[in-house]
Amino acid sequence: MDFSVKKLASDAGVFFSRAVQFTEEKLGQAEKTELDAHFESLLARADCTKNWTEKIYRQTEVLLQPNPSARIEEFLYEKLDRKVPYRATNGEILGQYMLEAAKEFGSGTPYGSTLIQVGDCQRRLGGAEREFLQTSAISFLTPLRNFLEGDWRTITKERRLLENLRLDLDACKARLKKAKAAEAKAAAEQELRAAQTEFDRQAEVTRLLLEGISSTHVNHLRCLHEFVEAQAAYYGQCHHVMQELQKELRSANGDVYPNSFVVNPRSVRCPSLDPSSTVPVNSLSPEVEALQIEEVHPPASGTRRAKVLYDYDAADTSELSLLADELITVYTVPGMDSDWLIGERGNQKGKVPVTYLELLS
Secondary structure (H helix, E strand, O other): OHHHHHHHHHHHHHHHHHHHHHHHHHOOOOOOOOOOHHHHHHHHHHHHHHHHHHHHHHHHHHHHOOOHHHHHHHHHHHHOOOOOOOOOOHHHHHHHHHHHHHHHHOOOOHHHHHHHHHHHHHHHHHHHHHHHHHHHHHHHHHHHHHHHHHHHHHHHHHHHHHHHHHHHHHHHHHHHHHOOOHHHHHHHHHHHHHHHHHHHHHHHHHHHHHHOHHHHHHHHHHHHHHHHHHHHHHHHHHHHHHHHHHHHHHHHHOOOOOOOOOOOOOEEEOOOOOOOOEEEOOOOOHHHHOOOHHHOOOOOOOOEEEEEOOOEOOOOOOEOOEOOOOEEEEEOOOOOOOOEEEEEEOOEEEEEEHHHEEEOO
16 A cells, blocks of 8 residues: 555656646747657648548448437447347338338228338338448448547557657756766766657657558548448449339329329430430320411310429420429310420410429419
C-alpha cells in the first residue's frame, strides 16, 4: 500500500510538471523540440484520414440504416457480443401487408390479384435490400470500423507516449541549461542522453505506424470498390424486378387501364446511347388519321376541362402543342384512339395525348 501511494504521488508530480511545461510552451516561455517536416506531414495525413474515415463511416451507417433507434440497438447487441434479432425490411413489411390485404379483398378481384403481384415484388425488393445491407456492412463498414477502433487507437496511444517523451526531453534540456556545478551538469547530460534515446526510439515506432496509413488507403480503396459493386448489383436487381412487375401489370390490367404504363402515347425512348432513337407505341386509327381537324366539332354529350401536366410539341398540323399548367377544353369523337383527345384552346384545335392531361370535370 505504501508503494502504491508513493507511485501515485510520483505520477502526479510528473503529470503536474508536464502540464506546467506544456503551458509554458504554449505561452512561448519554454523551448520545444520540433519534429521534422516529413514527420509533421505524416501526422497531418493521419489526422485527415481519421477525420474523413469517421465521417464516411457515420454517414454510411445512416444510409444503410436511417432509423437511429435501430442503429443504437444494433450497436448495443454488438457490444454485448449477442446476435442482432431478425428485423424485416420496410419493403418486406409492405409486401406482407399487401398480401394480407389481397386475402381480405379476394385474390380473384382485379385489385386483389394486383396486390398479390405488387406485394410479392415488394418482398423481393426487401430481400434484395437485406442482402445489400449485409454485403455492405461486411465489405465496407467493418474495415472502416476496424481502422477507427484498432489501428487508429494504437496510433493515438503511441503519439501520446511520444508527446510525453518529448516533454521529458525538453525538461532535461532545461535542467542542463540551469545546472551550474560540474556534477549537476554531468547528471543532467546523462539524463538528457537517456531521454533523447527513448524519444528517438518512440519517434521511429510512431513514424512506422504513420507510414502504414498508405496501406490503410489501399485497403479502403479496395473496400470502396466492393461497396460500389454491391450498390450496382442491388439497384440493378431492383430495376429488373420492377421491369418484370410492369410487364405483368401491363399484360394483366391493360384492358382495364390502357394508359397506366404508357410513358409517351406516340413514342418511347430506346435504352440506347442515341437519344433520338424512338419506338412507336400507339398510333391513331385510320378513321381519325383521315379525319380533318377543321371538320371536328364537340359532341352532344359535351366537353371537359383539363389541366396540362407537361409541355408537348405537336408532331404535325393535326396535333395541338401544349404548355404545362395551362387549361384547355377536351372531348373525344367516334373512332378515336383511346390515347388521344381533341383539345381546344381559343380558336386553336388539335389532337392531344391523354397522358399529358389531368381531367378536371
